[in-house]
Amino acid sequence: MDVTPKTADAAQQLVDVGRRFDARNWVLGTSGNFSVVVARDPLRLLMTRSGLSKGALTADGFLEIDGAATAIHPVDGRPSAEALLHLEIVNAREAGAVLHTHSIWSTMLSDRHASAHGLAIANYEMLKGLAGVWTHEHREWLPILENDQDMPRLAAHVRQELHDHPACHGFLLRRHGLYTWGKTLPDAVRHVEILEFLLEAVGRMER
Numbered sequence: 532m533d534v535t536p537k538t539a540d541a542a543q544q545l546v547d548v549g550r551r552f553d554a555r556n557w558v559l560g561t562s563g564n565f566s567v568v569v570a571r572d573p574l575r576l577l578m579t580r581s582g583l584s585k586g587a588l589t590a591d592g593f594l595e596i597d598g599a600a601t602a603i604h605p606v607d608g609r610p611s612a613e614a615l616l617h618l619e620i621v622n623a624r625e626a627g628a629v630l631h632t633h634s635i636w637s638t639m640l641s642d643r644h645a646s647a648h649g650l651a652i653a654n655y656e657m658l659k660g661l662a663g664v665w666t667h668e669h670r671e672w673l674p675i676l677e678n679d680q681d682m683p684r685l686a687a688h689v690r691q692e693l694h695d696h697p698a699c700h701g702f703l704l705r706r707h708g709l710y711t712w713g714k715t716l717p718d719a720v721r722h723v724e725i726l727e728f729l730l731e732a733v734g735r736m737e738r
């Protein structure tokens with residue numbers, strides 16, 4: 532059964548998420564973007580409009596797009612170029628929500644570990660906050676992709692990484708930020724909190 536949230540409910544939830552993430556300095560200066568699947572067949576995503584401060588979102592700060600990233604409501608709305616990345620994730624992972632943040636730690640660690648094309652995080656209790664992880668004896672591989680302003684090209688790269696790393700709960704764009712997702716919006720929010728916590732812990736302990 533389809534359990535996607537109603538559009539108005541999803542918008543209100545994303546307004547709250549924006550305030551929380553802004554308070555943590557994860558979406559400064561209009562950075563980041565959020566989406567929630569509000570229908571599956573045909574696919575519809577409610578997504579933040581570009582250029583808005585995520586700490587001060589209102590109900591009209593969103594756009595409904597279809598599976599080709601075309602604006603459905605309002606029809607003259609311009610979806611964020613990064614909508615293509617959200618769609619890749621939704622399609623590859625059957626995600627109900629996708630969240631993208633720009634924290635200091637994701638920015639720094641995505642550069643420091645870029646030559647390894649990823650960052651391994653293992654043996655932390657907080658890993659148990661990731662869906663399907665039941666023990667701290669888990670090794671999470673967070674792929675790192677080169678940043679790219681050519682979104683169709685970056686979307687193809689994202690599709691390949693998600694295929695190559697079927698167990699990953701998120702990925703980093705180099706010197707840019709974190710993408711993660713969840714079956715529901717609360718799951719995706721939890722993944723941001725867990726991954727940002729782990730990135731900060733790893734970053735502070737590295738020399």
Ligand SMILES: [Zn+2]
Pocket residue numbers: 562563564631632633707708
């Ligand atoms: Zn970004």
